[in-house]
Amino acid sequence: MSTTFRTAVVRTPGGPESIEIIDVPVVEPGAGQVRVQIAGAAVNPVDLALAAGVFHGLGLVDQPDHTGLGWDFAGTVTAAGPDVGLPVGSRVAGLVAGFDRDFGTYAEQLVVPASDTALVPEGLDLTTAASVPLNSLAAAQLVDLLGDGAGRSLLVTGAAGAVGGYVVALAQDRGWRVTGLARAEDEDFVRGLGADFTPQAGPGWDAVADGAALQEQGVALVRDGGLFVGVQPGAEPAEERGVAVRVVVAKPDGARLAQLLDATASGRLPARVHAVVPLDEVAATHRAVAKGGVRGKYVLQP
Ligand SMILES: NC(=O)c1ccc[n+]([C@@H]2O[C@H](COP(=O)([O-])OP(=O)(O)OC[C@H]3O[C@@H](n4cnc5c(N)ncnc54)[C@H](OP(=O)(O)O)[C@@H]3O)[C@@H](O)[C@H]2O)c1
Structure with a gap:
């Protein structure tokens, strides 16, 4: 198994062109955490603002090397820390909040608290699930x-x-x-x-x-x-x-997200994916979202 994985970051923010895809070391999940192989990560306005340096400018980012991009994810659990009830292979979605972090969901994998994730109901594909959390x-x-x-x-x-x-x-x-x-x-x-x-x-x-x-x-x-x-x-x-x-300041809440995913699967809430694109096209995707008028989310696939 590879000891590194690919992830999109910004070092010096300056819009879509400043997004880089780099290799970083695989992390083992600690107590209460799971590692997720990401199947989809939605592109949101906050990601465009991060890449543009809005939060750096406000003094809300203090990363020595690079800042991670992406809040939404859906994927499959590949490893679980001690005391985690989620079996490997579980399909989950979740939200990573906050601006000041060196990792994000625009990545092949991610380690997060299991309590911030929710099971994706059968009948809801991971791409659509990735558009739901944030x-x-x-x-x-x-x-x-x-x-x-x-x-x-x-x-x-x-x-x-x-x-x-x-x-x-x-x-x-x-x-x-x-x-x-x-x-x-x-x-x-x-x-x-x-x-x-x-x-x-x-x-x-x-x-x-x-x-x-x-x-x-x-x-x-x-x-x-x-x-x-x-x-x-x-x-x-x-x-x-x-x-x-x-x-409102959106916060992770696995239990609530489970209800919202169920409501999406049953059609009580709208499910809207505009397009699925490879992670390598992240810069072009940010430019497309910046133009406005997009209905439904772009979902990046690592
Ligand atoms: N605080 C939080 O925790 C939190 C969490 C999530 C999102 N947000 C923020 O919430 C906002 C919306 O995010 P989103 O993902 O929902 O974006 P979105 O899908 O692009 O939705 C924004 C909508 O507003 C429409 N709009 C803009 N100006 C309008 C106007 N004058 N009249 C009518 N419609 C107008 C846009 O239409 P056009 O595309 O045609 O312009 C678009 O349909 C963003 O500012 C985002 O950063 C905050």
Whole structure:
């Protein structure tokens, strides 16, 4: 067996061209950890920001050599540390959070806490499973911040995006009356999730969930004394007119992810993969995502 594996990193961030694929030593899982052979890693906006140096610029990355890319993964357990109940061969998906790390999911393998992973249900392929963790967990945790809707109105911006689409679905379960703000061509998708649709929103909503990261413009859409939940930690817009401003910070949660994967397998949550591409095409894929307009995730295959 090889003693090294391939992984995509940035040393000096500078956009897609600064991404390198390097060989690093295989790591044995410790107590409570599993090693996963990665089958797919979704490309998310946060990865583009990392490669562009946004988080380095904010002082949130302090790596001596290189920084790992990628938050989402799905794959197969190839080794387990002591006291881990997951057998080798288990199909799992998971989320690796945080900016300041020398490893990521854009890789052939990964060592993670077993409790951060969830079994992928039969009937859900690993490529689709790889598109689920970050954005469904962010959405579920965002909806926790919204609380119960009790029939109140919620505008979800970016409702055809990954986070937005999941929020549209999950917030209705908590009693919110949901309207999705998205591009005109996304109307069928948003209505298909059971929500109302608008291509342009005026003010007066009880709450706004800001999947499009409209920030201040999103706060302006909330009624006086309402609630805004954003998606950009560390860049929260200012509170105004008694509008409470909250922000979601997605965290790994294996138990919750298991529910979200089940909901994906059963069709209660949308499953959206735009394309599957080899890891070697990571730079071109980042450039494609940066253009916008992509629906569903690119999934890198190492
Ligand atoms: N805080 C956290 O824990 C966390 C976790 C996950 C993601 N995020 C953040 O959440 C945001 C969304 O991520 P994502 O993966 O869901 O991205 P995405 O799939 O690209 O979704 C964003 C959506 O917003 C749409 N949009 C942008 N401006 C709009 C406007 N003015 N009107 C209507 N629609 C608009 C985009 O449409 P077009 O493509 O046509 O522009 C796209 O459909 C990103 O900023 C990401 O960094 C945060």
